[in-house]
Amino acid sequence: MVTEGAPGNETAGPGGVSPLGAGAPPFGGATSRRQMPADAPASGIGSPGDASPDRAGAGAKLGIREWSVWFGLIQALRSVSFDIREREILGIIGPSSSGKTSLLRSLNRMNDTNPAFRWTGSIALDGRDLYRQFGSQDVRRRIGIVFALPMPLPKSIRENVVYGPKLRGLRDRGALEALAERCLRAASLWDEVKDRLDLPAMKLSGGQQQRLCIARTLAMEPEVVLFDEPCSGLDPISTAKVEETMLQLKERYTIVLVTNNTKQAARVSDRVAFFLMGELVELDRTDAIFTAPRDRRTEDYITGRFG
Amino acid sequence: MPWQRWRERGIETFIWCCGVVSILFVILIFLFLLKEGLALFKTVSLGEFLGGRFWYPISEPPRFGILPLLLGSLWVTVGAIVMSVPIGVGSALFISEVATGWTKEILKTGIELLAAIPSVVLGFVGMMVLAPAIKSSFELPSGLTALTGSITLALMAMPTIVSITEDALTAVPQRYREAAFGLGATKWQMMHRVLLPAARSGILAAVMLGIGRVIGETMAVMMVTGNAAVIPGTLLEPVRTMTATIAAEMGETVRGSAHYFALFAIGIVLFVISFVINVLADLFLHRERA
Amino acid sequence: MAAVSAPRAIRTQQIALAALFLANLIALLPAVVVVGVLLVRGAGAISWEFLSAMPSQGMRSGGIFPAIVGTLQLVALTGFFALPVGVFAAVYLTEYSRDNWLTRLVRLAIVNLAGVPSVVYGLFGLGLFVIFFRFGTSLLSGALTLAIMILPVIITASEEALRSVPQSFREVSLSLGASRWQTIRHAVLPYAVPGIMTGTILGISRAAGETAPILFTVAAFYLPRLPASIFDQAMVLPYHLYVISTQIPYIPEVTRYGTALVLLLLVLTMNLIAVVLRARFRRRRLW
Numbered sequence: 057m058v059t060e061g062a063p064g065n066e067t068a069g070p071g072g073v074s075p076l077g078a079g080a081p082p083f084g085g086a087t088s089r090r091q092m093p094a095d096a097p098a099s100g101i102g103s104p105g106d107a108s109p110d111r112a113g114a115g116a117k118l119g120i121r122e123w124s125v126w127f128g129l130i131q132a133l134r135s136v137s138f139d140i141r142e143r144e145i146l147g148i149i150g151p152s153s154s155g156k157t158s159l160l161r162s163l164n165r166m167n168d169t170n171p172a173f174r175w176t177g178s179i180a181l182d183g184r185d186l187y188r189q190f191g192s193q194d195v196r197r198r199i200g201i202v203f204a205l206p207m208p209l210p211k212s213i214r215e216n217v218v219y220g221p222k223l224r225g226l227r228d229r230g231a232l233e234a235l236a237e238r239c240l241r242a243a244s245l246w247d248e249v250k251d252r253l254d255l256p257a258m259k260l261s262g263g264q265q266q267r268l269c270i271a272r273t274l275a276m277e278p279e280v281v282l283f284d285e286p287c288s289g290l291d292p293i294s295t296a297k298v299e300e301t302m303l304q305l306k307e308r309y310t311i312v313l314v315t316n317n318t319k320q321a322a323r324v325s326d327r328v329a330f331f332l333m334g335e336l337v338e339l340d341r342t343d344a345i346f347t348a349p350r351d352r353r354t355e356d357y358i359t360g361r362f363g
Numbered sequence: 364m365p366w367q368r369w370r371e372r373g374i375e376t377f378i379w380c381c382g383v384v385s386i387l388f389v390i391l392i393f394l395f396l397l398k399e400g401l402a403l404f405k406t407v408s409l410g411e412f413l414g415g416r417f418w419y420p421i422s423e424p425p426r427f428g429i430l431p432l433l434l435g436s437l438w439v440t441v442g443a444i445v446m447s448v449p450i451g452v453g454s455a456l457f458i459s460e461v462a463t464g465w466t467k468e469i470l471k472t473g474i475e476l477l478a479a480i481p482s483v484v485l486g487f488v489g490m491m492v493l494a495p496a497i498k499s500s501f502e503l504p505s506g507l508t509a510l511t512g513s514i515t516l517a518l519m520a521m522p523t524i525v526s527i528t529e530d531a532l533t534a535v536p537q538r539y540r541e542a543a544f545g546l547g548a549t550k551w552q553m554m555h556r557v558l559l560p561a562a563r564s565g566i567l568a569a570v571m572l573g574i575g576r577v578i579g580e581t582m583a584v585m586m587v588t589g590n591a592a593v594i595p596g597t598l599l600e601p602v603r604t605m606t607a608t609i610a611a612e613m614g615e616t617v618r619g620s621a622h623y624f625a626l627f628a629i630g631i632v633l634f635v636i637s638f639v640i641n642v643l644a645d646l647f648l649h650r651e652r653a
Numbered sequence: 654m655a656a657v658s659a660p661r662a663i664r665t666q667q668i669a670l671a672a673l674f675l676a677n678l679i680a681l682l683p684a685v686v687v688v689g690v691l692l693v694r695g696a697g698a699i700s701w702e703f704l705s706a707m708p709s710q711g712m713r714s715g716g717i718f719p720a721i722v723g724t725l726q727l728v729a730l731t732g733f734f735a736l737p738v739g740v741f742a743a744v745y746l747t748e749y750s751r752d753n754w755l756t757r758l759v760r761l762a763i764v765n766l767a768g769v770p771s772v773v774y775g776l777f778g779l780g781l782f783v784i785f786f787r788f789g790t791s792l793l794s795g796a797l798t799l800a801i802m803i804l805p806v807i808i809t810a811s812e813e814a815l816r817s818v819p820q821s822f823r824e825v826s827l828s829l830g831a832s833r834w835q836t837i838r839h840a841v842l843p844y845a846v847p848g849i850m851t852g853t854i855l856g857i858s859r860a861a862g863e864t865a866p867i868l869f870t871v872a873a874f875y876l877p878r879l880p881a882s883i884f885d886q887a888m889v890l891p892y893h894l895y896v897i898s899t900q901i902p903y904i905p906e907v908t909r910y911g912t913a914l915v916l917l918l919l920v921l922t923m924n925l926i927a928v929v930l931r932a933r934f935r936r937r938r939l940w
Contacts, residue, residue: 166828171751197830207821209840220829223839269825276829371834375749381738382745383755385762385808388801392769395780453676461670462677473681479924480687480917481862482771483891487898487913488687518683525680551666572768579770581865582891586899606772606865613779613869630776634769641768645761 147325263294442513451524531565698911739807795871810852
């Protein structure tokens, strides 16, 4: 079922609501109930080297402020606040049910498809609130996502890549071809498929499909690319290729990577955020997190005492 | 691109309209039946209509009692259900629990085949083949009787009963069967002690929908029951059902006459009966799923 | 440990299973008998002339061509009305509706539409289309009436087809910035088309065999010319069969059986097409 918090491309009215109150209005009516639930404030945000979270980001691409998420009565995120900087790779690690995916999906408003989704707080892209000043379609055009399992559409390779731009209105054959080539190159897939763009995408191998999905996301020319455990179904060689692609993409895009694999986070990220049970526990440069974590819980997770 | 947004809004409104249009149709059907049917009750009382024992629409003065028609429908329906439920449930049990592979496919196709036969064709064959057979077996003046109707209608209800019962049986979790086997039951014991009770609501729903199918049937019934609008004494006499009455007499009535209104009034009765049956069946189906 | 069943219980089971098998036979035998009887007694009447000639002498000789054409025209028109409404209603139910009282009411209405007796549809069609809208007894009135009647079939089949499309397609499309309708249009509907087609053909085949709804809305008995527009009456096979078997004497028996056979074959062929489509679609799934 395809559901939205608000129909089509309109901005969502303030839909945040306390978990004890009635649900957000179904079709976009604006109610301004925004009650902050009484939670413990998030701890351990950022190290001295980070921009303070109170200033909506010097150099911050995405500013997240006291972001809480509920699905029905279950709270997935508790008042999370931090910044994501332009053209960095931010790795998000943590055990399952820590809220990593909920956070990621909040960034491009994919949680809107869940009718039980409630939120409070704010997320700003270049200073503009994603939920109050943008329509959901606009958000998704600027912030793309690559899912955990490769999910090609049952179309040809070319049609997969240009799916998004075509729907947006780009019709010129030449421009579409050029775009497809650019994105497939950026995803390190061009050489393998350049002769068979009309073949069904389903016939590619898992690793190739995932790179195709990356190309597909890049075709929308987003500013931020989200990766939700992108290598979970892939063999080591494909994983390496995807990681290499991510590092190359960093030159042009801001990247947020959610991963279960701490080693991968260590390999690829500039900064790492550790989430546990819906809270942001610690956020720091990669080397700092892995060599001298400040929070006991971070250290336990990284050293494998739980996970 | 604002115009695109407008177009999208328009399409979504159209979708919403299509979604709720079925409610509109149900209401519309009821309203139109009421519009013409209620006019009858200016000249005839409700009690006389529902309880009157004589349906003489073209006599002078006309009598519009539908009791013989109600009973006709009732007799034929009861007969059909008595025949089709045991056989239908039995078939469903066999198909779902015993048959395998090719046998199962053939049986299911057979049921689909039966379901696909148009009612007028079944009525035709009933008239040409079944009626003479009954006539000679029971030595009657005519083979067009309630019994003939019941048998023919049982055939029409069969696919409904079989397929819904089959759904109900398949919906029973596998662990019920396994538990029964674990306690040493034979397949048959499992079926009648565990499975059937577990699928009870679904089977009831199947029976209700079968009843609805039978009560609503027109053509087959018209062709094989003899169309005598009298209260039947036994199953071996001709009867007239409500549906057949409407179909047979509408062509001869004058628009706006009492007879015309009376036929619509019968339509109201049929609609209400089928509405109640459907709501009940829906309740049973939902209770089972819950 | 599995207990060993008592021998008596096993005997009971054997009898019971045999009885169930018998029940199956009793249920299916009539279908075979019907088809067989029609073939045996009616095949004699089937000839090219029978199928393609116009009737003459008040139906006592000649062919049933206009009835066949009328039936085909009627069901085509019915499908034309029912398909879009049915598909979009299914789209509403699967993609837009929420779990609330309105949806429950819609589903109840659909179940009821499916259960209304066919002759009541005839009355309704008479009241609304023939009289109120003044379309008169015509293909249009008949098709509109039948369209409402087969709506539940199309909605149910379309809903099933839409639900069988993987949720991931919708997710992907939305994540690329498509709107809800664009997603349905490009990432869902195209892959539900085979199932929708199957459902529609089954619905139309049902409409082809119905008599009661068209009794007062479209059917004409003896019309030795083809309908010129949708506002004309038409001869239709089911009604034709009914009349020649109950109201006209002196028609050769083989002609009656032949007409029934033609109608049956027409309906079965449509069903067969739908079933074949369904099987092919399941085998050639793209995902």
